[in-house]
Amino acid sequence: MAITHNNNFNLIRLVLTILVLLAHAPELIDGNRHREILTTIFGTLSFGELAVNGFFLLSGYLILQSWHRQPQFASFIKKRILRIYPGFIVASLVSISIVTPLGIHPINFWRRIDFLAHLQEILLLTPPSSPPNIFQGQPYPNVNSSMWTIVHEFRCYLLVAIVGLIGGLKRSTTWLVLSAFVFIVHNLPLATHFPQLSATFAHHLSDLIRLLTFFCAGGCFYLLRDRIDYTRNRALLALSIVIISLFNENMLRLALPTLGGYVLFWFAFSKIPSLQWFRTSSDVSYGIYLYGWPTEKLLIWYLPSLSPWLVFLCTTGICYICGLLSWHFVEKPCLRSRN
Numbered sequence: 001m002a003i004t005h006n007n008n009f010n011l012i013r014l015v016l017t018i019l020v021l022l023a024h025a026p027e028l029i030d031g032n033r034h035r036e037i038l039t040t041i042f043g044t045l046s047f048g049e050l051a052v053n054g055f056f057l058l059s060g061y062l063i064l065q066s067w068h069r070q071p072q073f074a075s076f077i078k079k080r081i082l083r084i085y086p087g088f089i090v091a092s093l094v095s096i097s098i099v100t101p102l103g104i105h106p107i108n109f110w111r112r113i114d115f116l117a118h119l120q121e122i123l124l125l126t127p128p129s130s131p132p133n134i135f136q137g138q139p140y141p142n143v144n145s146s147m148w149t150i151v152h153e154f155r156c157y158l159l160v161a162i163v164g165l166i167g168g169l170k171r172s173t174t175w176l177v178l179s180a181f182v183f184i185v186h187n188l189p190l191a192t193h194f195p196q197l198s199a200t201f202a203h204h205l206s207d208l209i210r211l212l213t214f215f216c217a218g219g220c221f222y223l224l225r226d227r228i229d230y231t232r233n234r235a236l237l238a239l240s241i242v243i244i245s246l247f248n249e250n251m252l253r254l255a256l257p258t259l260g261g262y263v264l265f266w267f268a269f270s271k272i273p274s275l276q277w278f279r280t281s282s283d284v285s286y287g288i289y290l291y292g293w294p295t296e297k298l299l300i301w302y303l304p305s306l307s308p309w310l311v312f313l314c315t316t317g318i319c320y321i322c323g324l325l326s327w328h329f330v331e332k333p334c335l336r337s338r339n
Helices: 009-030 037-042 047-069 073-102 115-123 145-165 172-186 199-223 232-245 249-268 273-279 285-302 308-336
Strands: none
Touching: 009 037, 009 047, 009 249, 009 273, 009 285, 009 308, 037 047, 047 073, 047 145, 047 199, 047 249, 073 115, 073 145, 073 285, 073 308, 145 172, 145 199, 145 285, 172 199, 199 249, 232 249, 285 308
């Protein structure tokens, strides 16, 4: 019997995942974003960045909800591991053992593979390393760079577990103060205030703080759920301000986690009869996200004449099947074992 959810989270995750594929298709061909739709229009962020921010907003809401339903450290960590690791492990193995050989030509590939290094990458939730001659001549010659966000997701889970373990989630004040602090740091130019940081480290730290900002904001929407009144008119007003802020990066940093979050959760809890099917459908978004990058890379590698929009359409169809397989044969069976 299908499980019915009283929200539109499944649909939102699916749309966000498809936006990631849409953003990557032209960029993986061109090596830049001059044909990426949202960047072309507004010049601030891509559909991929917008989608990842949205993922972390949703995650913050749902993960704090999970802790409040069962505030036990061991049980919480077990659930989070079973949600993240199985799909990640299989996608990593597919990327290493199937995608990499298809994008590289040396006969002795299997002799050169570093199994211990790849095992460490899987355990640490980092993208599989790519040999130097993979996808030669293409920009971004990486086998699966989309996986970089997964370790940040798990770090956010650990933050919730630690704050919950010390009693910081018994009252909403602690999380709200933490969120305000992260929000302030997110709006500081790290390179200016901390010039001693290396460019690479500053970039990774900036990514973590950005994603943590949206995760914390999502948690705030959960904690304040009984005080927030979601209406269509307010959502339209908030959306209008967000669209205007897309022209200015500083405004966007302020508007997207807050007003953007309001719009997202208004839609998440809107009762729209025509969208009822998505409430009982399989959650294929994680699988689509994990297999999107390598699928697009292979299509571009073997069919270089394809336009980015055909690459996007083909990838969406292929990865929807991959998402179904991942959900039914990897993710769902593991989730059943967590209870």
